[in-house]
Amino acid sequence: MLVRARSKAASIALAVSLALPLAGCMTVHGERAEVPAVTETEAQAVLEHYAEVSNEANLVYDEELNRTVDTGALGQINRAGHRARHEVHPEGNPDYRPLAFEDTRFHIPRLAGWPKFFLADTLSGRGDGNRWLLVFTRGSLEEDWKASYLSLLPPSAVPEFAQDEDGHAVAVRTAGGPSPDPAAAAADGLALDPAGISAAYGDYLRTGEGPFADGPYTSEELARREGESTDPAFYVQHEDLPPEDPALAALxxxxxxxxxxxxxxxxxxxxxxxxxxxxxxxxxxxxxxxEGEPEQTVTIDRMAILTAHVPAEGDGEAALLFRISGALSATGA
Incomplete structure (x- = not known):
């Protein structure tokens, strides 16, 4: 469902404090029947809470505080980033520009079972004009809503989202849910199977072949790696793998x-x-x-989250629109 965020008010805060624990509370509705993932009021409260906590965590590179609002691959990338930056800049980040979300649109799908998710399409308040697409995920009734994916796109790159007969967004979910899962069936008719997109991208980076359009994260990434291979100072080996954790599945x-x-x-x-x-x-x-001393070899474990527009079957190749990549760990030898 597409809804525009309302202005902040004390009445909303009170309503949210009463309503937030109730989303998906009925077992039948939450597990088997397709119900809206969240209400408009709850979604607004989640986004406001995210901005408040993120601003506090990002200012001082607080890894543990970040853990309370980010999850999945985004959480792993951000926590490792906070840990590294806190080591290099223990004084924190005095130049940090706080998030102040505005002009927000929520896209709320109906989902059966767990996980549930919704998309916030918003401006950051930093004046750069990019739309922030934040996917908030919840794995059970006992969990808090946390951000699992983030993409920054110019307004022209944000597609128009489909709606069902009741005005809700149409979800594509590749893990979890009941069997059969209507949100998995929603992947039918696409040029690329969403459940296999991570593996397909890894294969593309290895072979240069696959259903992906040219761009900075495809053809240009291959060219960058090719350039590395001709540098006599070092030799680089790459391995690109899909995640094994179902919590990191595409959606x-x-x-x-x-x-x-x-x-x-x-x-x-x-x-x-x-x-x-x-x-x-x-x-x-x-x-x-x-860990270790980089005398001759450095091994880096990175994680990346990507945003792709996958067309209908027969309408062309998948376009990778945005990527966030970060080192999780490194070993020197």
């Missing part, structure tokens, strides 16, 4: 053009070996996460 919403906007995760393992006599050069934030 998204159908669009009015017959396609879908999908959010997915990929693990990137990178090992860089320097030639004898060459001193390894290591990014300061990677070094902050590193």
């Amino acid at each position: 998204g919403l159908r669009t009015t053009d017959g396609g879908a906007l999908l959010f997915f995760t990929v693990h990137h393992h990178e090992q860089k070996t320097w030639a004898t006599g060459v001193t390894p050069v290591v990014d300061e934030y990677v070094e902050a996460l590193m």
Whole structure:
């Protein structure tokens, strides 16, 4: 369902404090029947809480505070980033520009079972004009809503989302839910199977072949890796794998053009070996996460979340629109 966020008011805060624990509270409705993932009032409260806590955590690089609002791949990337930046900048980030979400549109699908999710399409309040697409996920009634995916897109790149007969967004979910899951069936008719998009992207990075359009995260990424392979100072090995954790499975919403906007995760393992006599050069934030001494080899475990527009079957290739990538750990040898 597409709804516009209302202005803040004390009455909303009171209503949310009473209503928030109730979403999906009925077992039958929450487990088997398709019900809205969240109400408009709850979604607004979730977004406001996210901004408040994120602003506090980002200002001082507080990894544990971030854990209360981010989850999944986004959470892992941000927590590792906070840990590294706190090591390099223990004074925090005095230049941090706080989030102040505005002009928000919520896209709320009907879902049976868990996990449930909804999409907030909003401006950050930082004046850059990009739309922030935040996917909030909840794995059970006992869990809090947390952000699992984030994408920053110019307004022209944000597609129009499809709605069902009652005005709700149409979800694509590739893990969880009942069997059969209507949200899994919603993937029918796409040019690329959402359940296999992470593996397909990994295969593309390895072979250069796959149903992906040229762009910064496809053809240009291949060219970057090819350029690395010709540098005599070091040798790089890449391994790109889909996530094994079902909590990191792809999800998204159908669009009015017959396609879908999908959010997915990929693990990137990178090992860089320097030639004898060459001193390894290591990014300061990677070094902050590193175990061991980088005498000749550095191995980095990265995670990336990507946003893709997958067209209807027969309408072309998937376009990767945005990527957030971060190092989770590193080893020197």
